[in-house]
Amino acid sequence: MSPRTAARTTHPTWPVLSEAARDVLMELLVHGPMPRAEIAPRLRLSRPTLSRVTKTLVTAGLLVEGATELRSQTGRPSELLHVHGESHHFLGVKLTADRLYAAVTDLTAAVVTSVDEPSRSKRPEDVVAHIAEVAARYDDLTGLGVTLGGVVRDGVVADAGWLGWADVPLAAELTAATGLPTAVDNDVQALTAAEHWFGAGAGVDSMVMITIGAGVGTGLIVDGKLVRGAHGLPPRFSHVLVDPNGPECGYGHRGCASSYLMTHVILRQLDGTPTYEEAVERARSGEPQAKRVFEEAGYALGVLIGHAANFLDPQKVLLTGDGLPLYETARDVVHDGIEDAYEDDPSLIDLDVQPFDFAEWARSAAALAVRSAVTGG
Numbered sequence: 001m002s003p004r005t006a007a008r009t010t011h012p013t014w015p016v017l018s019e020a021a022r023d024v025l026m027e028l029l030v031h032g033p034m035p036r037a038e039i040a041p042r043l044r045l046s047r048p049t050l051s052r053v054t055k056t057l058v059t060a061g062l063l064v065e066g067a068t069e070l071r072s073q074t075g076r077p078s079e080l081l082h083v084h085g086e087s088h089h090f091l092g093v094k095l096t097a098d099r100l101y102a103a104v105t106d107l108t109a110a111v112v113t114s115v116d117e118p119s120r121s122k123r124p125e126d127v128v129a130h131i132a133e134v135a136a137r138y139d140d141l142t143g144l145g146v147t148l149g150g151v152v153r154d155g156v157v158a159d160a161g162w163l164g165w166a167d168v169p170l171a172a173e174l175t176a177a178t179g180l181p182t183a184v185d186n187d188v189q190a191l192t193a194a195e196h197w198f199g200a201g202a203g204v205d206s207m208v209m210i211t212i213g214a215g216v217g218t219g220l221i222v223d224g225k226l227v228r229g230a231h232g233l234p235p236r237f238s239h240v241l242v243d244p245n246g247p248e249c250g251y252g253h254r255g256c257a258s259s260y261l262m263t264h265v266i267l268r269q270l271d272g273t274p275t276y277e278e279a280v281e282r283a284r285s286g287e288p289q290a291k292r293v294f295e296e297a298g299y300a301l302g303v304l305i306g307h308a309a310n311f312l313d314p315q316k317v318l319l320t321g322d323g324l325p326l327y328e329t330a331r332d333v334v335h336d337g338i339e340d341a342y343e344d345d346p347s348l349i350d351l352d353v354q355p356f357d358f359a360e361w362a363r364s365a366a367a368l369a370v371r372s373a374v375t376g377g
């Protein structure tokens with residue numbers, strides 16, 4: 001990646017790939033470098049087909065023959081195929097109410113550089129102009145990915161109430177403004193898919209993603225694929241009932257898991273209008289009111305995890321988000337909630353708590369652009 005020097009350069013174009021070539025590239029992106037002898041059976045490709053496909057991918061600059069690895073079975077060195085990460089770069093942008101988080105990654109979704117700037121306005125044309133301005137700083141981008149909280153269908157932001165947007169054709173407008181192929185998706189769905197390709201859930205068949213913070217987000221991987229609803233709505237199971245006498249979530253429910261977990265609801269129940277950090281500190285130091293509120297939220301989180309596991313029997317449950325201090329503060333009670341809700345031995349639940357960094361949202365938006373290029377979707 002290099003900073004833009006010329007006034008306006010042509011963006012690198014993504015090559016046209018056969019389905020087999022896409023599959024090989026995807027396999028290596030998700031599972032890492034492999035010798036040919038391992039790829040062929042995994043993808044059920046004949047050796048001649050695989051040779052042809054890898055030749056195309058090497059010629060296109062997407063793969064490189066790399067270091068050798070001594071195979072224990074044969075004792076012979078075997079050449080590994082690697083994805084050539086630096087061959088293409090992608091810009092990811094995550095929109096929030098007050099800031100624009102961006103990351104440039106290579107083809108393997110490794111972050112090359114990050115941007116964190118205040119948003120200028122919520123008007124679609126201003127947001128498009130701001131993103132185009134960020135994109136114009138780099139002269140070798142292949143694609144753009146943008147994520148936000150809301151309902152997104154085929155590149156159109158159908159509903160993002162917090163921005164006051166309805167039916168904004170964001171992908172088309174960004175392509176017009178930047179000249180880049182652009183993918184737009186719901187932020188939690190993009191994060192779920194990014195973890196499934198490039199993160200803690202790489203290559204698993206089934207996974208539940210739960211993000212906690214200002215809102216509660218949920219995503220599902222089933223049969224190795226991101227679940228998309230029949231109406232383009234993301235899977236939302238964070239409103240399972242925990243206690244009919246609990247707080248209100250804002251969607252007309254009382255005592256659903258979301259109602260306990262959302263940051264503003266936690267803070268609303270505490271005297272003295274503390275910040276989230278102050279509230280966590282109060283709970284940790286054993287202050288009774290804060291301790292009770294965090295324990296109730298922790299229990300609700302456990303019930304949510306337990307029901308998600310009942311529902312899917314997933315290989316992995318990933319938990320992340322800026323509300324993670326809640327888990328750390330009330331861990332024992334989270335596990336009480338899991339035990340009460342889950343119908344089997346809780347040790348079957350592989351709960352993977354991923355440290356949260358806001359830049360991960362931007363990286364997952366770039367990963368969306370990578371996936372879009374690789375799958376042609």
Ligand SMILES: [Zn+2]
Nearest residue numbers: 239249253256
């Ligand atoms: Zn609810």
